[in-house]
Amino acid sequence: MNLKKTVILGAAVAGLLGSSLAIAAEQFIGLPSYRVGPYAAGGSGIFGGWIDYMQMINERDGGINGVKLAWEECETEYNNARGVECYERLKEKGETGNTVFQPLSTGITYSVLDKVAKDKIPLVTMGYGRTDAADGRVFPYVFPLITTYWSQATTMIKYIAGKEGGTDKLKGKKIALLYHDSAYGKEPHAVLEKMAERYGYELTKIAVAHPGNEQQSQWLQIRQLKPDWVILWGWGVMNPTALKSAAKTGFSREKMLGVWWSGAEEDTVPAGSAAKGFTAAGYNVAGDNYPVIKDIETHVYAKGKGNLEDKSRVGSVYYNRGVVHGLITVEAIRKAQEKYGKGKALTGEQVRWGFENLDLDDKRLADLGATGFLPPLKTSCMDHEGSGRVKYQQWDGSKWNVVTDWIEADKEMVRGMIEESAAAYAKEKGITPRDCSKEM
Amino acid sequence: MLYREAGQFKASYEADQQIFPILQDRVGVLLLIGFFALAVPLFADQYWLKAILIPVLIFSLAAIGLNILTGYAGQLSLGSAAFMAVGAFGAYNFMLRIDGMPFLVAILLGGLCAAAVGVLFGLPSLRIKGFYLAVATLAAQFFIVWALVKIEWFSNYSSSGVITAQEIEILGFAFDGPVSKYLLTLFVVVVMALLAKNMVRSTTGRMWMAVRDMDVAAEVIGIRLMRTKLTAFAVSSFYCGVAGALYAYTYIGTVEPEGFNLDLSFKILFMIIIGGVGSIMGSFLGAAFIVLLPIALDVTVPVLLGDLVSASFVSNLQLIVFGGLIVFFLIVEPHGLARLWQIGKEKLRLWPFPH
Numbered sequence: 001m002n003l004k005k006t007v008i009l010g011a012a013v014a015g016l017l018g019s020s021l022a023i024a025a026e027q028f029i030g031l032p033s034y035r036v037g038p039y040a041a042g043g044s045g046i047f048g049g050w051i052d053y054m055q056m057i058n059e060r061d062g063g064i065n066g067v068k069l070a071w072e073e074c075e076t077e078y079n080n081a082r083g084v085e086c087y088e089r090l091k092e093k094g095e096t097g098n099t100v101f102q103p104l105s106t107g108i109t110y111s112v113l114d115k116v117a118k119d120k121i122p123l124v125t126m127g128y129g130r131t132d133a134a135d136g137r138v139f140p141y142v143f144p145l146i147t148t149y150w151s152q153a154t155t156m157i158k159y160i161a162g163k164e165g166g167t168d169k170l171k172g173k174k175i176a177l178l179y180h181d182s183a184y185g186k187e188p189h190a191v192l193e194k195m196a197e198r199y200g201y202e203l204t205k206i207a208v209a210h211p212g213n214e215q216q217s218q219w220l221q222i223r224q225l226k227p228d229w230v231i232l233w234g235w236g237v238m239n240p241t242a243l244k245s246a247a248k249t250g251f252s253r254e255k256m257l258g259v260w261w262s263g264a265e266e267d268t269v270p271a272g273s274a275a276k277g278f279t280a281a282g283y284n285v286a287g288d289n290y291p292v293i294k295d296i297e298t299h300v301y302a303k304g305k306g307n308l309e310d311k312s313r314v315g316s317v318y319y320n321r322g323v324v325h326g327l328i329t330v331e332a333i334r335k336a337q338e339k340y341g342k343g344k345a346l347t348g349e350q351v352r353w354g355f356e357n358l359d360l361d362d363k364r365l366a367d368l369g370a371t372g373f374l375p376p377l378k379t380s381c382m383d384h385e386g387s388g389r390v391k392y393q394q395w396d397g398s399k400w401n402v403v404t405d406w407i408e409a410d411k412e413m414v415r416g417m418i419e420e421s422a423a424a425y426a427k428e429k430g431i432t433p434r435d436c437s438k439e440m
Numbered sequence: 441m442l443y444r445e446a447g448q449f450k451a452s453y454e455a456d457q458q459i460f461p462i463l464q465d466r467v468g469v470l471l472l473i474g475f476f477a478l479a480v481p482l483f484a485d486q487y488w489l490k491a492i493l494i495p496v497l498i499f500s501l502a503a504i505g506l507n508i509l510t511g512y513a514g515q516l517s518l519g520s521a522a523f524m525a526v527g528a529f530g531a532y533n534f535m536l537r538i539d540g541m542p543f544l545v546a547i548l549l550g551g552l553c554a555a556a557v558g559v560l561f562g563l564p565s566l567r568i569k570g571f572y573l574a575v576a577t578l579a580a581q582f583f584i585v586w587a588l589v590k591i592e593w594f595s596n597y598s599s600s601g602v603i604t605a606q607e608i609e610i611l612g613f614a615f616d617g618p619v620s621k622y623l624l625t626l627f628v629v630v631v632m633a634l635l636a637k638n639m640v641r642s643t644t645g646r647m648w649m650a651v652r653d654m655d656v657a658a659e660v661i662g663i664r665l666m667r668t669k670l671t672a673f674a675v676s677s678f679y680c681g682v683a684g685a686l687y688a689y690t691y692i693g694t695v696e697p698e699g700f701n702l703d704l705s706f707k708i709l710f711m712i713i714i715g716g717v718g719s720i721m722g723s724f725l726g727a728a729f730i731v732l733l734p735i736a737l738d739v740t741v742p743v744l745l746g747d748l749v750s751a752s753f754v755s756n757l758q759l760i761v762f763g764g765l766i767v768f769f770l771i772v773e774p775h776g777l778a779r780l781w782q783i784g785k786e787k788l789r790l791w792p793f794p795h
Contacts, residue, residue, distance in 0.1 A: 035755035044752050051751075075738050075755045080699045081495055084692060085735055088491035110602050110694040130600065182589065183601040183696050209586075210698075309750050428596075429604065 025345040026070040027063075027333055028094020029054070032086040032103045034078045038211070038236055041266040042318050046104060047073070048307040049322020050329075052296050052314075055307070057330055059299040064334050065342040070094060076108060083108030091119060095345040100124055100329055100355075106184055116141045121348035122332075122355050126325060127152075127260055127283055131187065134385040134415075135422035136356065137433035143355050143384045145328060146283045146377060149259075150417060151388040151409030153188035155281065156257055157195050158407055159392055160229050171200035176222055178215075178242060179233035181207040188233060188259075194413065212238025219245040232258045232280075239267035240275070247274035254279070260390070264317035268395045276397040281390045284324045284374050286400040288315025291369025292323060317393075317400060324374045331368075332358055356381055356439075375406045381436035388414070444789060459638050473630055481619045489618040490691075496724075496731050497622075497629045498686045503711040503723035504636050505679030510709075511718035512640050513672035514652025515565050519558075519577040520680050520708040522584035525700035526554040527681025528688035529594050532603045536596055543608045543615075547628070547689070551681035557584065558677020565669050581702055588697035595697075602696040605689045621690040628686060632679060637720045639675070648672050649718075680708075714769060716778025725777040734762055 031050070034043035054069045063069055072093060074086035083103050090098045101116065102124045103109055109129040116123040117140065124143045125133070131150045133142035160175070161167040177192060179185035189205065196203040204225055206218050212234060222230060230251065232242050239262045246253055254277040258267070263280025288297075293315055300306050301314070313319050336346050336354030346354075360368075360377040375389035388409035393400040426433055443464040450456040460466045476493075484493065506520045531550030535541050561580035565573050588594050588601070595601050608615040608624065615624050639645050647668045650658035659665055688695045707730055715726020737758040745754060773780050787794070 033751070033755075035752040036759050040752075040755075047751075073742070073751055075758065077734075079703070080692060080695075081731075082734070085491040085495075088487045089735075089739075092487070106600075107696055107699055110600075110604075110696055111692045111699075114604065114693045181586075182698055186589070187600060307751065309752065425604075 024063075025067045025343060026095055027067050027099055027345050028096065029069060029071045029100060029329065030086070030090025030093060030098040031071050031073045032076045032083055032090070032101065032108065033073045034076050034105070036075065037077045037079075039078050042261075042264070043078070043104065044308070045264075045266075045313055045316060045318030046322035046325065048313070049319040049324075050326040051307040051322075052300050053292075053323045053326025054330065055305055056296045056299045057326075059303065059305070060295060064330060065337055067333075067337070067343060067345055069330070076103065076105065078105050078107075080105075080107045080111045084111050087112045087115065091121065096347045097121070099333065099346065099348055099351045102126070102325060102329075104128070106130075113142065119348070120352070122352040124325075124329070124355065126321075126328070128184075132418045132421035132425060134383065134418050135433075136379075136381045136384040137436055138422040138426045138431055139384065140356075140434060141352060143379070145355070145358075145379070145385065146324075146375065146387045147390055147409065148385055148388075148414070148418075149187040150191045150414045151385065151411075152259060152281055152390055153191040154195065154410035154414055155388075155390050155407040156231055157192070157199065157201075158410070159257065159279075159281075159404065161199070162404075164228075167199055173201040173229070174204065174225060174227040175201050175229045175231060176204045176206055176225060176227040177231045177233060178206050178208060178218060178222070180212060180235045180238055181209050182235075184235060185233050188231075190417065191414065192231075194417075195410075208234070208238055208242075210238075211236060213241050215241055215245045219249045219251070222246075222251060223249050228255065230256045232256055232262050234258070234262045234267075240269075240271035243268065243271035243278055244274045247271075253277040257281075257392075263393060263400070265400070266318065268400075273397060275395050277394065279392050279394045279403065280400075282317060282393050282400075283387075283390050284317070284320045285372065285391055285393060285402050286315060286317045286320060287402075290371075290373045292327070292373060293320070295369060296323070320373070327368060327370060327374070328358070328360075328377070331360060331364075335359075355379065356384070358386060372402075381434065381439040459634060459641075476626055477623065481622060486618050489622045492732065492735070494618075494622055494625050494691050496728050497625045498683050498691055499708065499711060499727040499731055500724045501629050501632060501686065502680050502683035502708050503715065503727045504633060504720060505676045505683060506708050507712045507715075507718065507720065507723045508636060508640070508648070508679065509672050509676035511712055511716075511722075512645060512652060513648035513669065513676075514655075515562070515669060515672060516570060516574040517577040517676070518574050518702070518705050518709065519561060519580035519584070521700040521702065521704035522581045523554045523558055523677040523680035524684025524687060524704070525584055525588055525695075525697055526557050526677075527551050527684030528695055528700070529588055529603060529697075530554065530681065531685035532605065532688065533594065533596075535606045543610055543689070544628075547682055547685035550685040551678040554681025554684065555674040555678040558673045558680075559670050562670050562673025562677075565673065566666055578702075581705055585697045585700060600696070602694055603688070604694045605692075608689055615690075625686055625690045628682065632682065633720060633724075636679070640720065644668075644671060644675075710766070712776075714766060714776055716776030719776070719778035721781070722776050722778030725781070729777065733765065734758065737761055 031047055033047040058068050074090055076083040076086050098121055100122050106128050109125050122141050124145055126145045129144050131148040133139040133144050134148055161170055192203050206221055208215055208218055234242055256278050258280030260281045263282050268275035332354035333351055335357055336351045340346055340350045356379055358377055358379045362376055365371050375387045377386040379386040389406035391402050391406055392404040394403045445462055448462055502520055502524055509515050509517050527550040530553030531546045534546040534549045564576040568576055595603050615621050647663045650663055651668050655665055711726035711730045714729050716722025741758050742754050
């Protein structure tokens with residue numbers, strides 16, 4: 001016992017010394033993770049993948065142009081107040097302060113939204129958060145990268161149109177939106193209604209109260225309505241419950257379309273065979289036969305430095321989403337180093353420029369070993385979203401299979417709504433939008 | 441040894457009716473307020489002000505609110521977070537819709553909105569008691585959050601139901617830095633805490649306690665139950681409402697209704713249980729305990745064990761330790777931290793020569 005204690009203490013002291021003796025430049029990234037609570041499955045997967053990717057960059061390349069990545073986790077428990085505490089705690093850490101804040105919680109995103117511009121730390125929200133922040137003129141420090149809820153809603157209608165044989169066939173079709181009764185679940189309403197006007201389908205919105213483990217009455221309503229499609233805008237336990245209730249009601253899972261927070265192994269596996277045939281959107285795909293994942297396996301897991309206890313989760317939807325987070329963060333830092341000096345630790349303000357000038361085309365993605373893993377991405381001062389493309393994956397009972405190519409969002413419609421909403425925000429807060437022609 | 445309550449004779453009614461009748465208490469409280477108002481802003485950095493002190497103060501205020509209802513008037517409530525939400529959204533709407541609305545008035549009006557809603561949901565308390573009342577206030581918790589999401593007017597038709605607190609400006613001075621926001625919070629909390637301290641020893645407070653101890657007996661001696669219980673709900677919700685408004689304006693900045701969920705209500709309930717049911721000071725101690733302990737664990741546990749076990753284990757371990765400490769405290773001192781302080785004082789009185 002005593003020996004064990006001594007060893008533990010020694011290791012702790014060595015760890016402390018080791019971290020403080022680093023001489024080379026280090027880029028600090030604060031990770032507001034959540035590994036406990038109702039969303040722990042998502043949190044541990046995403047933050048696990050993200051950390052593994054950064055570990056891989058350190059192991060394989062020795063960091064970004066020699067700048068090692070350093071990180072520290074702060075447990076938020078998916079709680080807004082704890083998230084703010086983590087934000088403040090991580091802010092000043094590292095050589096140049098926190099580089100980027102990505103809370104993976106819409107609530108925490110809103111809680112720090114005003115603070116990031118003042119502290120000059122980019123706030124990156126991939127696939128969640130405030131949609132109209134895609135207007136970079138009003139929100140210089142906020143990046144809802146890759147795609148937003150509104151873009152996703154338009155791709156869903158496109159996907160349905162594709163299945164029905166064209167947008168003209170949508171007329172008179174009945175689409176039910178089964179949504180989590182919260183701010184998150186209400187995000188797509190306006191877009192779907194606007195598209196209903198244009199294409200003439202009939203939209204019925206059915207709310208499910210949090211947490212959504214009881215959906216009898218909703219599915220009764222769906223049975224009476226007999227919709228052609230059900231869009232599942234769920235979260236957590238609501239997803240497997242919806243799939244199971246659909247099976248009980250006899251509604252075809254092939255006609256159910258999930259949002260990207262409904263489309264992970266954690267959503268389908270608990271539903272068992274009821275999930276077979278269910279299709280969901282994703283801005284990253286599942287699977288471990290991509291070079292980037294293989295690199296993580298050789299450089300991280302083979303050396304016993306992996307973050308996940310359960311290695312079988314490597315290649316799952318959430319894990320791969322974490323890899324995307326790591327990849328984009330690293331690329332933004334790399335881009336910023338091109339402008340502000342290679343081999344130096346950069347400030348949040350400098351990395352912000354990197355996020356604003358990301359250009360991950362097919363060639364770059366191939367270099368990164370991530371072709372088809374995430375959509376090509378190009379951001380600018382005007383457009384902080386950068387892509388708007390998603391793929392659809394279908395659950396075959398044991399794994400997710402990609403069934404479409406990247407589907408482009410209805411940019412023209414979404415962009416108009418984004419600008420309108422951002423302008424209203426700018427007016428309310430008295431923000432003068434940046435002039436993008438002057439940004440370089 | 442520290443000081444004795446006995447032996448300080450009062451020669452006037454004023455002297456006898458002060459909030460703190462003992463000189464040392466008065467000096468102590470003044471020193472404490474002076475320390476937090478003058479010394480802390482000088483030495484504390486941004487992190488301490490923004491992430492530690494402001495939330496502790498705000499939750500202390502909410503805990504005082506719940507303590508008035510539960511600790512003094514004996515009505516168990518699980519709706520504190522919802523009343524905070526009413527206060528936050530109320531203050532937001534007053535600021536938004538009335539030009540030139542002074543900030544302090546807006547948060548008081550927000551508190552009054554919460555008080556009105558509190559009275560409404562307090563009506564069942566006239567018929568139901570104890571755990572059953574807790575269930576009735578649980579309805580308030582769910583209904584209010586639902587209504588704030590459902591009725592878009594409350595959030596000024598924001599697409600996602602969130603509100604962003606406006607800038608705070610009082611008499612031309614903008615409260616935008618951490619120090620000024622901290623001082624503003626401190627001011628409101630200190631004033632309201634002193635008011636609460638005074639209120640619980642007034643007629644109103646004594647009526648609450650009479651109802652808490654035995655409502656039939658209270659009725660027999662002429663206390664009107666309805667009015668007493670409803671004032672308790674009103675005052676309690678008012679405190680929670682003001683705390684909610686401060687939460688939105690001086691702490692988080694942008695809030696969503698879901699942020700004020702049942703978890704938060706439970707947290708406030710734990711604060712008063714840990715701090716001391718029926719004690720104003722206990723509300724502060726409990727809030728500090730519940731807010732600070734998880735943060736302290738999150739800072740220390742990974743440093744101690746970081747490289748030995750996985751991150752998920754570290755996170756779960758914190759929760760286990762947190763829960764374990766709560767159980768430990770409740771076993772050692774079921775009456776909360778305030779009682780510990782009292783015992784400490786009694787012990788010190790005889791120190792260093794106990795019987």
